[in-house]
Amino acid sequence: MKLKELAPRLGAHVVAGPEIEVTRVVYDSRRAQSGDLFVGIPGAKIDGAEFASQAVERGAAAVAAERALAVPDHVGMLLVPSARRALGESASALLGNPSERMRVVGVTGTDGKTTTARLTAGVLGASGRRVGWLTTVDMAIADVIFPNPFERTTPEASDLQEALANLVGGAVEDVVVEVSSHALALERVAGCAFDAAVFTNLAPEHLDFHGTMEAYAETKARLFASLDSPTAKRWSRMGVVNADDPASVTMVASSPAGIVSYAVDAPADVRAEKIRLGPDSTSFNLVTPIGEVSVWTPLRGRHNVYNFLAAAAVGLGWGVGLEAIAQAAEAASLPPGRLQRVDRGQPFEVIVDFAHTPQALGATLATLRDWTSGRLYLVFGMAGRRDARNRPLMGRVAAQGADFFFISLDDPIDEDPVQIAREVGAGAQAAGAIEGTGYAVQLDRRIAIQSALKLARPGDTVVLAGKGHEARMLIGDRSEPWSDLGVVTELLAQLGYSS
Template identity: 40%
Template sequence: MMTLEELVQSLRGQVKVLEQAGDLRVSLTAITDDSRAVQAGSLFVAVKGEQVDGHRYISSALASGAAAVVMQEAVAEVDRSYVRVADSRKALGYLGSRFYGDPSGRLRMIGITGTNGKTTTSYVCKALLESIGGRVGLIGTVAYQIGSEIIPASHTTPGALELQQLLKKMVDGRCSAAVMEVSSHALAQDRVSGTEYDVAVFSNLTQDHLDFHKTMEEYFQAKLRLFTGLTGIQKPNKRAIVNSDDPSGARIASLCAVPVWTYGIKDKADLRAEQVRLSLDGTTFMAATPAGTFPVESHLVGEHNVYNMLAAIGVALHEGATIDQVRQAVTRVTNVPGRFERVMAGQPFTVVVDYAHTEDALVRLLTAAQALKAGRIITVFGCGGDRDRGKRPKMGRAAVQQSDVVILTSDNPRTENPLAILDEVEVGVRDALQQRSHVTYQKVADRREAIATAMRAARPGDMVLIAGKGHEDYQIIGTKKFHFDDREVARDAIRELTHCA
């Protein structure tokens, strides 16, 4: 139980209070921004969202027993205690944090942002922090983890109240730290307001989500918020860990008001990988770090994962891990779901499933494949519907530039015509074919058939890359979600080949 007055205190210096009325000492039993979840004694926070305006449901919330309301716009029918603020969406996170006992203040909070690499970095980071001792929670694209409990992820970064509830569960579950993927959407939508981070990691910035952010500068500014937000005064010993090989890294580092460690392979950095050796069985390199230089052996594949490991090593060293703890923990990370995940069903060629769904991620995947291939590269990929259309021809161009066979197919077409999406991808394919005329391609809109086509085309020694969905076990067609797992479909297609033979 907490009073409205106690909750509103969390907004001081963060969100301006414009008006308040009624008894602020009213006790509150719950907090929600969903009028359907209101119960007697709840605080209802009316948030104006992208599609739904919570102010329209204030009367419904009151009828369901809401004891008080926090809102942004003046609404005449409020007959109970209320507080009007300048930004109710931003206020939601601070109110939730206070209601759930300021859980981020009781955890070491690691936030990871960037276009690509967040998930793998978070998994490695969790393993390294656990090597120090204590339990580590994980919030990310694949799932939310609290000890042995695994919760399916609704978003890469959950909504403001769901996030605070998860962090409280981590505190209650005796976690000492939480590792979070922090999406640009979550930063722009203030889903992490009220959450104070100890370490922020920047992986890279390449084109994605421009259907939401509109420009690359707007996208950058959203990512930057994680780093400018490190200046909170409640927690000491903060640090930013930034990829200095990415063009946006130097800019982020220059704008940080806390100590920065850079990491990279190409240029001078605080954490640097040298003598990198890549194979299908894993990766080795020498890590030159502020704590010393030491060898790293990992089951993870590809140069892009060297960056992810360097970032995680930086976090672990900052948090007090020894070199021996880091070395031992890195070797325990065998794979990350849907990230260069091999499908092995007895076939004489390599099959890899990967989440790569941006131009940069596809280039990274193909670059890794080029370094490891024995035969041809066969790439199966598509682009999501109702999302950034500008990246479609770019992904088509990238696929042709580093593949021998390209099969265009559906990703999550959503409400768009799948063939229309493929036509836009094909523009980039045709452009790249002017320099790489030996590459063959075809359009197979049905993803299951596209994967089967790739398997039938594969020869011994070839590498089949199935990109775009990775860990996802569904496909969205229209407004409906259907079960679909690239890994399962690939195994079925391989078994069919074996049966036919």
């Protein structure tokens, strides 16, 4: 595509080389090749525009940045109002606008995004559509599932566009994209035309990044606001919100599209009534504007009723019938590392879960408490470089929900794990827990897990929270292999449980 054709889509000014052709867009100068458009993204520490000359040396045909850069005669230059937006929008344009060729659902919120994305794909798939998803954990093209190849929940804008193009290549008709608040703040979904925006819930998280809860809610609401972007798609657009969460008001206020609400307690379009939470399954009556259906699902936990309601609401908004929705519930499964049972024949429950926020941990502990006749043991830690304000809150939730817990290691990065554990412990103590009788600090996560297993008796539950599906531990500037599932399986074998 010629720069002069691309420029209007980015709101860009062509400083040099209007006739120059570009075929691909890159943001990492080391990956630049001939024919590429290099976009210089201003970062927290370094300004990508400074690497433009390196990209040009490597053959880039043109560069884009938020300030005019001097370029050699044969190289084009675009001055763009937002380099981040330009990255997504130019990638979309050069890849043939993949998001215009599918129905696209975005899922945002503090907790339950990955689960809700997967369940939504399940509901749309049950109506006969060819579906895909893109989440923290994995990417699916119909029944082929790959691990998420990117380091973060939502990839960089151009990577996201490439993933969407792959989905189009796989003939996917409906894709569900997990959209983190970082992704919205950093414009990683620029160039992606959403047809539905789904909101799960909002609780304090990433406030170190977003500042206040209001700013955080506003960031999430950008997904809803984006429903007025121009599109040639003919689907009716919708916003789907959790009416039991007060922050839904912000989403509704930002949404130019019609709203479908879901709830358990508040009045809403889609509701679950007569919920029966069992240790192995859940059932409820799904009450909708087109009638009621009784739903049985192997999913466990009240929070997953919410996640399924969100998925059902998307389906209902697009005309999926009640029978297909009930079928999707029956066939549903959680993503790996969410309330995942580890059963090696031991006489107690072992669960790996991804809860790493206070409300997620609260939801998981409440669910496990219901199934546990004996004692509930917990191992968890808090990550460095994020959400320091949540540390004492996690300590409090642990003290309230578990009978005994180990404060351990979870991605400290360059923070002092001893200090992190102290902050968590302070919250636990404020809630009445006493070190030694109510909890212990054991920063070696393997030893913490081993100690919990040794305490467990028949009827007890041991839950390992916070790492879920993850396969690494971030310590200092290193990334070490780590898997709660792998380690606990090994430790159970040492105790003689390996069936």
